[in-house]
Amino acid sequence: MITAKILIVEDEPAIADNLAALLTAKGHKAATCCEGAEGVERARKENFDLILLDVMLPRMSGFDVCKMLRSDPKTTKIKIIMVTGLGRMGDVEEAFRAGADDYLIKPFDSARLFKKIEKVLATP
């Protein structure tokens, strides 16, 4: 299994902490932050392999965060999985337009999460 340094950008601490615990238990290094701007800042300074990025964030949407990350040479190569709610039908297309590598629909189980992570990390 590929292990990675993963940043979770999620404004709901209960979800972020559970995700971090789960990723850590699987051997990944996980960090969390609850705002888009902080996520961009940390992505620029730390070498993350992957970002799990929530769509609905306060102040700056996940789509905008994704676009910012893609437009910065320092962060453009970081893999991004956007996490979205099933009800927002345009989210998936919007996520790919913003530059996401893949998406995950809430609520998701750990099997689906790890499948997506492995797939994205294995893609050059």
Added chain:
Amino acid sequence: MSHAASFFAGLLAGAAIAVLFVQAAYRRKAALFGRLFSFAMHELNTPITAVNMTILNLLSDVFGELPAPLKPWIEMTREQVGRLNGLVGEVRDFVHMELHQDLRIEAVEMSVDEVLDEALVSIRRGMEQAGVDFGLIKTEALPAILCDPERAARCLSSILFHARKFRSGGPITLAVSRERDAVRFSVLYLGPRLSADEIEKSLELYYPATPRKDQVMGATGMGLGLIRRIARLIGGDLALRVEEDGRATLSLSYAAAGARA
């Protein structure tokens, strides 16, 4: 044209304009209602996701080993959260199908085992708890199916919940087999006797909202009609057959991958 005729023509034109205004206002209200509902479902999704993840982490010993006496209770909670999650998904699908009319269903290749694993992970425990003898019969070497990965397991779980709810006794069996160009998930159980008319109605979208005087529940979740609509959107189907003695078969079918080529 006489004065009376012009008066009535004017009156009719005025009434037609008033109707158009009312219709436009109604459509705006319906659209707003849909968006608000969608937002509420999204908001509900967040705590469900958090609780679900905590439960899964507890059961996977992510936070340390779970004491054995607690496991059945946590598993029971997982089943109930799964149901809640399924219901929220169904309501959202309904909103997008009927109010926004923008429901997007994907048809991607999935293995039958993948769908079964996801659907049965919490159902088995629920069946056991309800004292139901649950069995799975699966033909070997089934082809992959074309279904929506977010909804396939949910739809299967829903028809199993339906069988558990309306079963009058005996076991519940899930039989999975290939039928020509499709794979069929058949749920067999003994339920109430239903007329042909009632069977057909129970597969309609608004069946759970049908006014009833008998105070008898007609559906679980958002009902079988929604599952049938979703299945049909990707070339699948849902059928219900009830024999005279109450032996019922709920069959959810999806096209076998490659069969449409």
